[in-house]
Structure formats: C-alpha cells, structure tokens
Amino acid sequence: MKVPFETEPDLNLESFFSESGSIARLLPGYEQRPGQKEMALKIEQCFEQGRHTVVEAGTGTGKSLAYIVPAVKYAVKNGVKVVISTYTINLQEQLINQDIPFTARAVDFEFKAGIAKGRNNYICKRRLQFALENKKTLFDAPPGELAELKEWAENTKDGSLSTIPFNPSPSVWDAVKSEHGNCRGRKCPHRKDCFYSNARKELDQCELIVLNHSLLLSDLMLRSRGANILPAYEAAVIDEAHNLQKAAEDHFGINISNNAVDFTLRGLYDSKKRKGLLAKFEDEQLKTKLNNARKACDVFFKQVESYYEHTCRENNGKCGREDLTDNLSGELKELRLSLSNLRAGFSEEEKKSDSAEELRRAVERLSGFESDVSSFVQQPKASEDENRHVYWIEKGGKKQFPRYNLRSAPINAGKDLKECLFDKFESVALTSATLSCSSGKKGFSFFAGNVGLEEYDSLMLGSFFDYKKNVKVVAEADLPEPSSPDFLSSAAQVLKGWIADAGGGTLILFTSYYMLKNFAEELEYWAFENGKEIFMQQKGISRTRLVERFKNSDSGILLGTESFWQGVDLPGDALKCVAIMRLPFAVPNHPLTQGKIEQIKANGENPFISFQLPSAIIRFKQGFGRLIRRKTDSGTVVILDSRVMKKFYGRKFLEVLPECSMFAKSQGELHPLNINKTNEH
Incomplete structure (x- = not known):
C-alpha cells in the first residue's frame, strides 16, 4: 500500500466546481452545473463515511468529473486505489484520454491512472516466437500475417489487440495471445518485456484504475477464492451501472x-x-x-x-x-x-x-x-x-x-453481486442516467434489488439541459395498439409526416427485428420517392459503422432494435426526431425473463408491477435519451404506442421524463398534456 499524504490534498470540492474554481480556470466560458457539484460532494461523502451510494445523473450533468475528482482525492489522501468500471469501450477511452488528464491538470497534486485490460487482449512474445517457428505445422496463417505481428510487437509499447493496425485472423490471434494457462511467469525468457506483466506493474503505481464490468467481475470472483487479477483497491465507482446486472x-x-x-x-x-x-x-x-x-x-x-x-x-x-x-x-x-x-x-x-x-x-x-x-x-x-x-x-x-x-x-444475479462486491467493499458508488423508474428513493429500489444492493444512500439529479424549451414529446393517441394487424401500416403513415417535418435525421426504435424488417418494407418506396435513405440494422454491419453512415447523411432514417436504445450518440443536426414504435417491454417468453416471472409469482408478487413495468420504464428512458446529447440539441420524440395514453400504466412512462412540452395527438390535433409527477419518498 502507498503511504497516505502527510497532509490532506488541498482540494475543496465546493470551490473546485464553482464558477471561479479550477475547472473554470481551465475552460473559458465554463458554466457551473449545480448537479455536478452535488454529485461530487455525495460521492466524497460515500467514500469518507464508508457507504454505498446510487446516483442518477441526467444527460449533461458532467458525471465523469463528478466521480473522478472525489475518487482521486480519496485515493491520494489515503494511499489506496479506486477502480472505475464502465460497460462500454467508448466511455473507457473518454475517461482515460480526456476526463482523467483534464482532472490531472486541474488539481494541485500528482496522481497516476491506468486502464486495465484482460490478459487475452495482450500478445505473448514467447507464443509469437513459437508460432513463427512452427507455422508450417500449426495452422494456415494468411501470408505475412505473423511477420507483420512480429514487426508490430517489436515496436509497440502497449502490446494490446486494440492497437494493432490490422485485424489478426482468429486462428493466429488465438495462437499468440497471452493466456493464464500458458504463462511461464518468472521462468519466461520474455518476463522483463512481457506486455501483460508490465501493464500490471504500471497499475501498481496508479491511484485510479479504469476497467470494464466484465474484468471487474472476474477479479471479484477470483478474490472470493483467494486470488486476484488487479492490485488491491479500497473502493469502486461503477458508471453505466444500468448494465451491471446484465454483465453479471x-x-x-x-x-x-x-x-x-x-x-x-x-x-x-x-x-x-x-x-x-x-x-x-x-x-x-x-x-x-x-x-x-x-x-x-x-x-x-x-x-x-x-x-x-x-x-x-x-x-x-x-x-x-x-x-x-x-x-x-x-x-x-x-x-x-x-x-x-x-x-x-x-x-x-x-x-x-x-x-x-x-x-x-x-x-x-x-x-x-x-x-x-x-x-x-x-x-x-x-x-x-x-x-x-x-x-x-x-x-x-x-x-x-x-x-x-x-x-x-x-435468475438473481444480485445475490452473487452482493456477496462478491457490496459485502466486500465499504464504498461503491453506482451511477448512470437511467437507474430509477419513479421519483424519490423508492424509484431506485428496482435497480438496487436487481444488483443485490440493500443499504445505500441515493441522489437523483435532473439534466443540465433545457428540455422544456428544446424537446417536444408527442403521443399518437389514435393509432391501433402494436398487437393490431393494422399497426405497422398506420404507424408508417403517421411517421412519414414526422420524418418530413424533421427533414430526415430520424431514429426509429423497435423492440423486435421482425417488426423493424416489416416496417422498413412499408417505408421503403416512400423514402426512395422523397430522397430519404434508410439505414437498417442487420447482420454483417456493426452498429458503429451504421451510425456513422447515418450521421454523414443529410436526411437519413435509422432503424434499430435493442442495442440502439442506449449508447448511440448523435449530437447536433444529425438527429432531430426519435420515434418509439412500442413501449419496450421485455420479450415475455425469453427463458431468463420467464424464469424471473416464475420466481416472482412463487414469491407471491405481481411480476408485471414489480418486474416487467419497471424494466420497460428504464429502457424507455434510455430510448428517450438518444435525442438530446448537447445543450444546443433540440427535436421531437414521437411515441407510436397508444397504450401510453390508454392503459393505466401508460402515464408512468411519461412521469419519468424530464419536464418537456408534452402533447397527445388525436384527430390530427395536438392537445397539451399535464403530467403531475408523483414524488415518493
């Protein structure tokens, strides 16, 4: 363990996040975000008092800095390490390349941060040499590929798969990657220049370690058996926490x-x-x-x-x-x-x-x-x-x-998470823009139950953005319900008007690929006639590539299912309209969903109220969040599932949205909606 600072790092969070603080000095035109400071103070309290905390921070809060700054203060002050876990590579890269270096410039003390990758992400020089010597008998490697890997390995400092300037074929990478079951450790002739070993040694010198949920879970499981992947750490920040249950x-x-x-x-x-x-x-x-x-x-x-x-x-x-x-x-x-x-x-x-x-x-x-x-x-x-x-x-x-x-x-991944994470560490801070399914602390109970969190503090922060001014939400009240055979054709007719009004730049979210494919056929001729290009999710095309093509088009229509409800970032004029085809209830006959429903029934509860509805509300919030990614963004969210107006549970979806201009559309007219949000404590 590192020796703690003799004196506490001179870092007052109230001052740091103020209009005249460290951030403001580095960012001309900085505009204070009250929620950011409130979140930072909450996480500081979480670490200092040894508590778990859940923070929902709306888009634009600046949550990355709000947890990095108190995390590094706690780590340096106490001579310990804090891990920051994310679900996506994009966020990891943002943290390690932008937010953490910015923090290093803004604070008055030195610290180190590093990114932890799984062993299989690194090339093994010994295995590479073995593959080169035995390539004639091992496999049919593409001509020159092993030689290219050798040249790269001799010049790279990192040695990880993501930095290779080409994509190695699966058989070749499988033969040369570092593996636990094939590591000689101290007996290896390359132990001094082993990429994986050196990366781990660098983490020993870091106060902050950035990693993904999967690697965190691997380390936690090994620790429960007396082993480990990472150096010892005292606390954790889990961003994109809405995906922690799925990762588990x-x-x-x-x-x-x-x-x-x-x-x-x-x-x-x-x-x-x-x-x-x-x-x-x-x-x-x-x-x-x-x-x-x-x-x-x-x-x-x-x-x-x-x-x-x-x-x-x-x-x-x-x-x-x-x-x-x-x-x-x-x-x-x-x-x-x-x-x-x-x-x-x-x-x-x-x-x-x-x-x-x-x-x-x-x-x-x-x-x-x-x-x-x-x-x-x-x-x-x-x-x-x-x-x-x-x-x-x-x-x-x-x-x-x-x-x-x-x-x-x-069925209950929360039980495992409780045992290996929350029972083992005094302070875990979990954050995301979509963790609650209603107002007040009760709104977090669904998420907390899913991840095995029993005692915790909570903070619910709205967005820094002006949704009232920039977002219009329209519920199409007259459409048949999604189960009706007339739904697709009716919805397509309605959406043509919204797409035309937006001039393209429309993301349409589906809950099944079957509906997406049929809808694309309904829209295809009209789109061609009106100069609109359809970008449809399909096998063989990555989400990243499809979104990039849509972003570069002037008047595109992007159709996506499950993975498009979150993690799609389309700021500016690229996106002017988000259409939600149906309320995103989970497929009820998926075996895991079925198992959860059966378990809830066996416990004497109503699975629709305690599981299916809150799951759908959180996913709905994620879909809504695709529209506004920057302060200057604006546009319309169209809900084509009339159940949002007709069913007893429909208004619950609208109640969780930030304050917007909301309308129900009936007989071609827009009627203002007054949504009274409940505030349960």
Whole structure:
C-alpha cells in the first residue's frame, strides 16, 4: 500500500466546481452545473463515511468529473486505489484520454491512472516466437500475417489487440495471445518485456484504475477464492451501472458453442490439413482420441440443432434438465487425460518447452468445455440450485454455418453481486442516467434489488439541459395498439409526416427485428420517392459503422432494435426526431425473463408491477435519451404506442421524463398534456 499524504490534498470540492474554481480556470466560458457539484460532494461523502451510494445523473450533468475528482482525492489522501468500471469501450477511452488528464491538470497534486485490460487482449512474445517457428505445422496463417505481428510487437509499447493496425485472423490471434494457462511467469525468457506483466506493474503505481464490468467481475470472483487479477483497491465507482446486472448474468453463467469446441479441437490437429499442435507428435492413439472427440462434438451439436429446431425453438430455446444426451463430455475427458499423459511423459527438459505449455493450455480449455457441457445437460434440480439458473439454446452465425450456444444465467444475479462486491467493499458508488423508474428513493429500489444492493444512500439529479424549451414529446393517441394487424401500416403513415417535418435525421426504435424488417418494407418506396435513405440494422454491419453512415447523411432514417436504445450518440443536426414504435417491454417468453416471472409469482408478487413495468420504464428512458446529447440539441420524440395514453400504466412512462412540452395527438390535433409527477419518498 502507498503511504497516505502527510497532509490532506488541498482540494475543496465546493470551490473546485464553482464558477471561479479550477475547472473554470481551465475552460473559458465554463458554466457551473449545480448537479455536478452535488454529485461530487455525495460521492466524497460515500467514500469518507464508508457507504454505498446510487446516483442518477441526467444527460449533461458532467458525471465523469463528478466521480473522478472525489475518487482521486480519496485515493491520494489515503494511499489506496479506486477502480472505475464502465460497460462500454467508448466511455473507457473518454475517461482515460480526456476526463482523467483534464482532472490531472486541474488539481494541485500528482496522481497516476491506468486502464486495465484482460490478459487475452495482450500478445505473448514467447507464443509469437513459437508460432513463427512452427507455422508450417500449426495452422494456415494468411501470408505475412505473423511477420507483420512480429514487426508490430517489436515496436509497440502497449502490446494490446486494440492497437494493432490490422485485424489478426482468429486462428493466429488465438495462437499468440497471452493466456493464464500458458504463462511461464518468472521462468519466461520474455518476463522483463512481457506486455501483460508490465501493464500490471504500471497499475501498481496508479491511484485510479479504469476497467470494464466484465474484468471487474472476474477479479471479484477470483478474490472470493483467494486470488486476484488487479492490485488491491479500497473502493469502486461503477458508471453505466444500468448494465451491471446484465454483465453479471453473462459472467456468472455458461456460454459454450459448437464453434468454440470445434475451433479448439482443430487447433490440436486438423486431419485434412495435417496441421495443429499434435502434428509433430507420432502418437496415433492420441490422434484417434482426438478424432473421437471431434465426432462426438458433431453428434452432440447435431442433437442440439435438432432439439432446438423441433422442440424448443418456439419457447425461445429453453432447455430443461437432461433434455439432451451428453455423449461429448466423456470424450473430451478422455482426450484431456491423454494430453496430460503425453505431457507427463516428457523429459524434464521437454517439460520446459513451448510445446508443453501449449499442451497445458489445451488441457485447461478441454476441462472447461467438459465441465460446461456436463453442467448444461445435467442441470441441478431446482431444490439443489442455491441461486437458481435458467438454461437455454441460442442460434446464430450464418445460414449455411449455424452457431449454437448453450447458455445459462442466474435468475438473481444480485445475490452473487452482493456477496462478491457490496459485502466486500465499504464504498461503491453506482451511477448512470437511467437507474430509477419513479421519483424519490423508492424509484431506485428496482435497480438496487436487481444488483443485490440493500443499504445505500441515493441522489437523483435532473439534466443540465433545457428540455422544456428544446424537446417536444408527442403521443399518437389514435393509432391501433402494436398487437393490431393494422399497426405497422398506420404507424408508417403517421411517421412519414414526422420524418418530413424533421427533414430526415430520424431514429426509429423497435423492440423486435421482425417488426423493424416489416416496417422498413412499408417505408421503403416512400423514402426512395422523397430522397430519404434508410439505414437498417442487420447482420454483417456493426452498429458503429451504421451510425456513422447515418450521421454523414443529410436526411437519413435509422432503424434499430435493442442495442440502439442506449449508447448511440448523435449530437447536433444529425438527429432531430426519435420515434418509439412500442413501449419496450421485455420479450415475455425469453427463458431468463420467464424464469424471473416464475420466481416472482412463487414469491407471491405481481411480476408485471414489480418486474416487467419497471424494466420497460428504464429502457424507455434510455430510448428517450438518444435525442438530446448537447445543450444546443433540440427535436421531437414521437411515441407510436397508444397504450401510453390508454392503459393505466401508460402515464408512468411519461412521469419519468424530464419536464418537456408534452402533447397527445388525436384527430390530427395536438392537445397539451399535464403530467403531475408523483414524488415518493
């Protein structure tokens, strides 16, 4: 642990965030944001008093500085580290490249900050050398790719995947990336210039460590077993906290695919190409066992395909206990034991070789696959599953090469988060623009319950932006409900008018790809006739690329589903209208949603009121938030789901929005809406 400052860092947050404070001196024309200072003081209090706190900070609050400044003050004052966790890479890059360097210029003391990446993000020089020496037998690498990687590795200071000036092919990167199961540690000839090791040493000198939710969860799980990835830290800030539950559900479950197993087995030996790790070994018995494992993999996943297509597809892939026959894990075990025996038979000198390390890595991978397949098929009985999990199959990939993923997730990820995060650390600050589903502290209870947070302080801050002046919200009251066969054509007709008024620059948000695709067909001819280009979410085109193309168009129409409801940043004239096709209730027959609903019913509660409605309200807020990203932005949000006006729960969606000019549109006329917000404490 670092030695704390002999005297407390001279940093008064009241003064720092004032109109004549440190920020104002560095930013000419700085306009004080009262919410930013209030948030900073709340987080400072959270750290000093050893409390957890939840802060909802509307767009424009300046929340990054509001948590960085008190975090670094606390870290330097006490000689400890604070981690800052985000869900997206974009926010990590903003923090490490903009907000933290700005803070360093603004405060009167020195501190260091670094970004933590998972081990698999770094190249391993020893494995790269092994791949270069054995490329003829290992794999069919694209010509020159390994040589390019070698040249890059000799000149880069970072050594991480994101800094490579080209995209390495999957087989090549898999062969050269750093891995825990294939690391020699102090015995490695490259230990002094190991990119991963040096990056970790740099973190030892940092007061602030920026990372993503997944890496944070990995570290927390290891700490519960007496190990760790990161240096010791005393407190945490979790930004984009609305995604913490999803990250935990992904992390604490199973995710194994036919592609992953086949990729690993082919890497050991591909009999058609006569390439792979085992190509140099004259052990026909071992290759026979490998061939048996590959055949078992084909048979098992053909069974998965058949079961999915004929039995569980209509139930969104839900898979019950022992619905499948496990012919695979036994063969994987046989292969794993044979590889272990092969390695055990090496001489002492051979055991120090790179081939021995690669075999050890293969054994670890096979062990993981074996365990996951067995767990998925067997599934503990509900009475034996302490934190009940749901199991399902997902289909993806291309039509001719389908990918089947075996998935599981805990129904209550909050239980795991409570045990490994909130019970272990005195101070965790969680923040986002969308955490509440009603006013007052009660509005946070849904989020807090989902992440396992029991005792906490809270702060709800509005936006710095003038929504009353710049945003018009219109609810289309006369449209048929989304379940009606006439909805799409009616909604398309209405939206043509709004798109024309906006001159393009319209984002239309959907809750299903099926509706998106059908709507695009409804709009296609009109858009062509009126010079509007449609940018439609589809496989093969990344969200980033699609949004960039839309942004560069003069009059585009962007159609997106789930991932477009959050994280899409389109400031200025690029976006003038956001249309919400239907209230974003979760698909009720998704296995995980089903599991949660069943659990809530078993507890004697109403799942619509306590789960489905608050989930939809938070997602609705995220969609609404796409419109205004800067102080000067303006535009219209159109709600095409008439249930917002007709159902008893509809007004709850409007009550959570910032104060806007709200209207109901009926018979072609706009009628002002007076939304009286409840203030529950």
